[in-house]
Each structure stands twice: as C-alpha cells, then as structure tokens.
Amino acid sequence: MKKREELKENLASEIKRLARSADVCVFSVYDAASASRDPIVFEQYEQAKLKTSEGVPVNLDFNGIGVWYICYRHGETFTVRHILLKIENGRFVHQQTGVFEGFWEDWPKYVVEDKWVKSNLVRDMKHGEALAG
Numbered sequence: 001m002k003k004r005e006e007l008k009e010n011l012a013s014e015i016k017r018l019a020r021s022a023d024v025c026v027f028s029v030y031d032a033a034s035a036s037r038d039p040i041v042f043e044q045y046e047q048a049k050l051k052t053s054e055g056v057p058v059n060l061d062f063n064g065i066g067v068w069y070i071c072y073r074h075g076e077t078f079t080v081r082h083i084l085l086k087i088e089n090g091r092f093v094h095q096q097t098g099v100f101e102g103f104w105e106d107w108p109k110y111v112v113e114d115k116w117v118k119s120n121l122v123r124d125m126k127h128g129e130a131l132a133g
Helices: 002-020 104-112 115-132
Strands: 024-030 041-046 064-074 077-088 091-103
Touching: 002 064, 002 077, 024 104, 064 104, 077 104, 091 104
Parallel strands: none
Antiparallel strands: 024 041, 024 064, 064 077, 077 091
8 A cells, every 4th residue: 555655646746747847737537437538527727826836736536547738838839748547446557648749729629639548448448348248
C-alpha cells in the first residue's frame, strides 16, 4: 500500500510541475465500462490558476480513464502533452503519454474529439466484450 500511495504522490507532483508552466490544462475522466464516449468529468484550468501555489488539483481517486491535457500555446500553434491513466478499484492498470501539436484555433476541437482517447475507450470496450463473451 505504501508504494501505491508514493506512486500517486509522485505522479500528482509531476502533473502539477508540468501544468505550472502551461497555458491551459484540461482533466477529463471517461467511464471505461460505458458505451458513451463523453467524459463524466471535465475540468479546465486557465493559466492564472495553474500559476498559483496550489496549482492544478490532481485527483487520482477515480475509476475509469483519466486524461490530463497540458497545453502550451506558441502564438498560432500549441503543443499538448497528454497523460492517460486507467484506474480500476484503486489500481493503475494502464498508462500512456503522448505529445501532439496543432493550430491554436483547433485546440477546443482536439480536446473534445481526441481520437487517441477514443481509441483507448473502443479497445477497452472490445476487450471487455471479449472477456464477457
């Protein structure tokens, strides 16, 4: 148990560190067992909140797929680092990180239509069906 709590603390600290220099941070949670591809949690934090001493709140007590989008704007473009964690019954069962670049005008669409997250949800649904069938 102690190692799991230590891992959670380290992960939360790293997410806060990365977000501190970001322009915007979005946190979404998806229900991996649901056919819905809409987030059950959606929180957005602007730069003013990210730069405070508390920084972005990091909650690792969820069941499902949680994604942090940590976005840095560069004029008309952005770079986003996304961190995906799948947690089941308090256990980390899958994790993945990635970086994506795009045009700033496409940022809202990117977060809403993130094909990377959607593909993880589809894979999980197919895996769950295979296990149930």
